[in-house]
Amino acid sequence: MLDINKLVMAENLAPCDADAYLHDLDTWNEDMARDQAEREGIRLSDAHMDVICFLRDHFAECGPDKNARSLLKAMEQAYVDQGGRKYLYQLFPRGPVTQGCRLAGLPTPAGNADPSFGSVH
Numbered sequence: 001m002l003d004i005n006k007l008v009m010a011e012n013l014a015p016c017d018a019d020a021y022l023h024d025l026d027t028w029n030e031d032m033a034r035d036q037a038e039r040e041g042i043r044l045s046d047a048h049m050d051v052i053c054f055l056r057d058h059f060a061e062c063g064p065d066k067n068a069r070s071l072l073k074a075m076e077q078a079y080v081d082q083g084g085r086k087y088l089y090q091l092f093p094r095g096p097v098t099q100g101c102r103l104a105g106l107p108t109p110a111g112n113a114d115p116s117f118g119s120v121h
Contacts, residue, residue, distance in 0.1 A: 032105065036103055
């Protein structure tokens with residue numbers, strides 16, 4: 001369930017590269033993700049799409065994360081059986097949070113510029 005307090009707080013924060021991301025879950029489609037992934041040198045597999053769907057479901061259920069650390073932690077817990085963080089970085093070499101959110105059509109949470117939080121620059 002979407003927490004309205006998280007949504008209200010997110011509206012008060014300054015957007016981070018707002019034009020680079022789609023903030024409307026309804027406008028995203030798989031073809032858009034595949035096109036963006038190809039521009040980034042990734043060919044999306046079922047494993048990639050599973051993580052992207054996880055990110056979209058997590059966003060729809062919980063709203064925007066307060067920071068990149070909490071999102072990466074949720075992702076690691078969801079994919080612990082496949083190898084956790086190592087598995088996620090194999091799929092998304094530019095960072096499971098930053099690149100994953102970009103391909104999922106979601107805004108990235110605060111703190112995503114720090115490499116330890118799931119982005120690689």
